[in-house]
Amino acid sequence: xxVAGNVVEVVRAPHPVLATESALVDxxxxxxxxxxxxxxATMRVSPGCVGLAAPQVGVAAQMFSLDVTGHPKxxxxxxxxxxxxxxxxxxxxxxxAREGCMSVPDFTGDVKRATRLTVTGVLPGTSDQVTITTDAxxxxxxQHEIDHCNGKLFLDRVAGAHAVYPRKVYQ
Numbered sequence: 001x002x003v004a005g006n007v008v009e010v011v012r013a014p015h016p017v018l019a020t021e022s023a024l025v026d027x028x029x030x031x032x033x034x035x036x037x038x039x040x041a042t043m044r045v046s047p048g049c050v051g052l053a054a055p056q057v058g059v060a061a062q063m064f065s066l067d068v069t070g071h072p073k074x075x076x077x078x079x080x081x082x083x084x085x086x087x088x089x090x091x092x093x094x095x096x097a098r099e100g101c102m103s104v105p106d107f108t109g110d111v112k113r114a115t116r117l118t119v120t121g122v123l124p125g126t127s128d129q130v131t132i133t134t135d136a137x138x139x140x141x142x143q144h145e146i147d148h149c150n151g152k153l154f155l156d157r158v159a160g161a162h163a164v165y166p167r168k169v170y171q
Contacts, residue, residue: 003033003034003036003037004037004041005034005036005037005038005039005040005041005042006037006038007038007041007042007045008038008041008042008057008058009057009058010042010046010052010056010057010102010103011055011056011057011058011103012103012104012105013103013104013153013155015058015103017055017058017059017060018055018056018103018148018151018153019151019152019153020055020060020151021060021149021150021151022054022055022059022060022061022062022063022149022150022151023060023061023062024062024084024085025061025062025084025085027084027085027122027123027124027125027126027127028125028126028127032061032063032084032124033124033125035054035057035059035061035063035124036063036065036082036084036124036125038057039052039053039054039057039063039064039065039082040065040067040080040082042057043065043067046102048100049102050066050067050068050071050137050141051064051065051066051067051068051141051142051144051145052064052065052102052145053145053148053149054148054149055148055149055151056102056103056148061084061149062084062085062086062149063083063084063124063149064082064083064086064145064146064148064149065080065081065082065145066078066080066081066082066083066138066141066142066145067079067080067081068137068138068141071137073136073137074136074137074138075135075136075137075138076134076135076136076138076139077138078132078134078138081123081132082123082124083119083121083122083123083130083132084121084122084123084124085121085122086119086120086121086142086145086146086149087119087120087121087146088114088117088118088119088142088143088146089118089119089120089131090116090117090118090133091114091116091117091118091139091143092114092115092116093114093115093116094112094113094114094115095112095113095114095115096110096111096112097110097111097113097140098110098111098165099111099140099144099154100154100167101144101153101154103148103153104153104154104155105167106166106167107155107164107165107166107167108164108165108167109154109155109157109158109163109164109165110158110159110163111140111144111154111157111158111163112157112159113139113140113143113144113157114139114143115135115139115140116133116134116135116139117132117133117134117135117139117142117143118131118132118133118134119131119132119134119142119146120132
């Protein structure tokens with residue numbers, strides 16, 4: 001992508017786009033290529049952010065950026081990438097861990113997710129289908145962002161109010 005990204009505003013719950021199932025996108029559409037660049041630019045300037053989905057910037061589109069590089073819980077890392085129309089094709093070994101979200105800045109929660117994951121999607125600006133197989137923190141982050149594209153927040157996945165905590169520090 002040779003497009004300069006703009007930093008855009010991140011919407012917060014209970015914004016309706018966050019509860020909307022997003023539409024599939026045409027990864028060759030110039031507007032989607034620009035959106036991909038904007039997601040990366042916004043993610044990069046946001047402290048502690050390892051992923052950002054289109055619905056989080058007010059666009060009901062099946063697209064997200066991800067980069068878990070340098071995160072202490074990362075084992076496998078594919079660097080920075082953007083995926084369109086991502087689908088989980090295999091998931092196993094569920095484990096509970098704490099999650100946070102830029103769209104829910106005041107809380108974190110314990111969420112059970114697969115620790116081994118295979119996802120397919122398309123890279124923006126191409127028609128290239130890619131398959132990503134990962135584990136640990138990157139797998140969790142991928143599922144979190146795919147949830148956003150499907151109108152779900154991590155709060156929809158916690159076991160109950162006892163599994164939601166006030167955020168102490170935004171790192």
